[in-house]
Amino acid sequence: MPSTATFYHAGCPVCVAAEQNIARAFDPNRYQVEVVHLGQDKSRLGEARAAGAQSVPALVMDGQVYHINFGARLADLE
Numbered sequence: 055m056p057s058t059a060t061f062y063h064a065g066c067p068v069c070v071a072a073e074q075n076i077a078r079a080f081d082p083n084r085y086q087v088e089v090v091h092l093g094q095d096k097s098r099l100g101e102a103r104a105a106g107a108q109s110v111p112a113l114v115m116d117g118q119v120y121h122i123n124f125g126a127r128l129a130d131l132e
Contacts, residue, residue, distance in 0.1 A: 059115035
């Protein structure tokens with residue numbers, strides 16, 4: 055069964071480019087990627103913070119958070 059990787063973003067151009075180029079590149083046999091648009095689903099901001107995300111786009115996998123580029127701080131999405 056593949057592990058889950060969660061890609062958090064806010065819909066900005068930086069985030070969309072990261073989603074298209076990075077999140078979609080994962081081997082589906084190894085990772086099931088869940089894409090979470092925090093600009094549309096603010097109820098998941100706490101989850102992203104708890105995972106260690108400070109800004110978006112961010113990818114969380116295997117308990118580690120990877121800040122890919124700077125699009126927006128999580129505080130800016132509230």
